[in-house]
Amino acid sequence: MDRSAFADPARAARIVVKVGSSSLTDDEGRLDVGRLTALVDVLAARIADGGQVTLVSSGAIASALTVLGLTGRPKDLATAQAAASVGQGLLMAHYTRAFAAHGRHVGQVLLTVEDVVRQGHYRNAQRALNRLLDLGVVPIVNENDTVATHEIRFGDNDRVAALVAHLTHADALLLLSDVDALYDGPPTRPGSRRIARVESRADLAGVEISAPGSVVGTGGMVTKVEAATIATGSGVPVVLTSAASAAAALAGEDVGTWFAPTGRRIQTRRLWLAHAARTRGRVVIDAGAVRAITTGKKSLLAAGVVGVEGSFEAGDPIEVAGPEGVVVARGLVGYSAEELPDRMGRRSEELARSHGDASVRAVVHRDDLVQVRPR
The missing domain is CATH 3.40.1160.10 (Acetylglutamate kinase-like)
Known part of the structure; x- marks a missing residue:
C-alpha cells in the first residue's frame, strides 16, 4: 500500500x-x-x-x-x-x-x-x-x-x-x-x-x-x-x-x-507481548540458552538461567537477557522471583527429584515467548 x-x-x-x-x-x-x-x-x-x-x-x-x-x-x-x-x-x-x-x-x-x-x-x-x-x-x-x-x-x-x-x-x-x-x-x-x-x-x-x-x-x-x-x-x-x-x-x-x-x-x-507488556523483572540466561530460545525456538528452562532481577509472580511479563545484559526476548514467566533462584542452573531431572514432577515447568514456555530486537 x-x-x-x-x-x-x-x-x-x-x-x-x-x-x-x-x-x-x-x-x-x-x-x-x-x-x-x-x-x-x-x-x-x-x-x-x-x-x-x-x-x-x-x-x-x-x-x-x-x-x-x-x-x-x-x-x-x-x-x-x-x-x-x-x-x-x-x-x-x-x-x-x-x-x-x-x-x-x-x-x-x-x-x-x-x-x-x-x-x-x-x-x-x-x-x-x-x-x-x-x-x-x-x-x-x-x-x-x-x-x-x-x-x-x-x-x-x-x-x-x-x-x-x-x-x-x-x-x-x-x-x-x-x-x-x-x-x-x-x-x-x-x-x-x-x-x-x-x-x-x-x-x-x-x-x-x-x-x-x-x-x-x-x-x-x-x-x-x-x-x-x-x-x-x-x-x-x-x-x-x-x-x-x-x-x-x-x-x-x-x-x-x-x-x-x-x-x-x-x-x-x-x-x-512484545510491545504492550510492562515487564516486572528480568532473568539473565547463558549463551547456550540464548541460542536455544532464539535459533532453536525452544522454551526457556531453569538450567539456562544464571540470574534473577526484580520482583514478579508466576504469569507476569519479564525480560530475558543474555550474558552481556542485552535483552533478547520477553515472555510470561512460569515461576515467581522467590521460587526461581532455587531452581536456576538445575536440569529438569534434578528438579523433579528435589521438588517433584508437578513443580517442573518451563521458566518461559515457547508459546509465551517472543524475541525482541536489541535497541
Whole structure:
C-alpha cells in the first residue's frame, strides 16, 4: 500500500486514527470543541464513503480542567485519576453529539496495556472492537487513566493506537499531532526539513526527535515514532501529520510523513507481548540458552538461567537477557522471583527429584515467548 490507497476506502477499508490532547485543546490546554467537531466531520465523511474508523483519543483530563477548576494538567496521580474519571464522560458526550450530527453512533472502549497482555484478555478486546465496527459504530478508545498508574504518568495512547491497529486488522494507521510531519530537527529551527517518507530505521539515523511540548499532552514525537515502528513492523503503514491535515492525508495527498511497512503481520498475542507488556523483572540466561530460545525456538528452562532481577509472580511479563545484559526476548514467566533462584542452573531431572514432577515447568514456555530486537 502507498499514499494513494488512503484515498480509496476499498483499499484502506479499515483505519485507526489517533488524536492527541494537543490537537483537541486551546492555548490554555482546555478542550476545544470546535477542533473536536472538525475532526469528527472528516472521519464521518470517510465512513460515509464506505470506510471503517476506530478513533483512539486522548483528551479526558483536558476535558475536566474547567469543571474542576484546574489551571493545568494535574501533577499528582490521585488528582490526575480523578480528572480522567470526570473528563472521560465529558469527552464522550462531545464525541456522541458530534458523530450523531452525521447519523453515527459511538462506543467507548477503555483499555489498560496490562489488561490485554495475558492470554484470553486481548481476545475480549478484539471481539468487542470488531463487533462495534461490524455494527457501524465508531469505537472511541482511550487508556483507562482512572485506574492506571504507570500509564497515566507517561502517556501511551500512541502505542495503544499501533496495537489497536494490529488488533483490528486495520489497513492503515493515521497519527495526528500538533506538528504537521516528522522533521530532521526541531520544526521551529530554521532549515529543518520535513521527512516525507520513512522506509526503515536507517532513515531515522541522526534525526532529532522532540519530547512532549504540549501542556496537556504526555507523548511527543518520541512516542509517535515508536508507535509507527510498532505498526509498520507488523505490516501496517502509518501517516503522521497534524489534525488540520487529516482530510488531506485521507485523500492520499503528500502531507506529513509516510512510514512504509517493514514487516509482516504476526500473531496478535505476540505483538501485545512484545510491545504492550510492562515487564516486572528480568532473568539473565547463558549463551547456550540464548541460542536455544532464539535459533532453536525452544522454551526457556531453569538450567539456562544464571540470574534473577526484580520482583514478579508466576504469569507476569519479564525480560530475558543474555550474558552481556542485552535483552533478547520477553515472555510470561512460569515461576515467581522467590521460587526461581532455587531452581536456576538445575536440569529438569534434578528438579523433579528435589521438588517433584508437578513443580517442573518451563521458566518461559515457547508459546509465551517472543524475541525482541536489541535497541
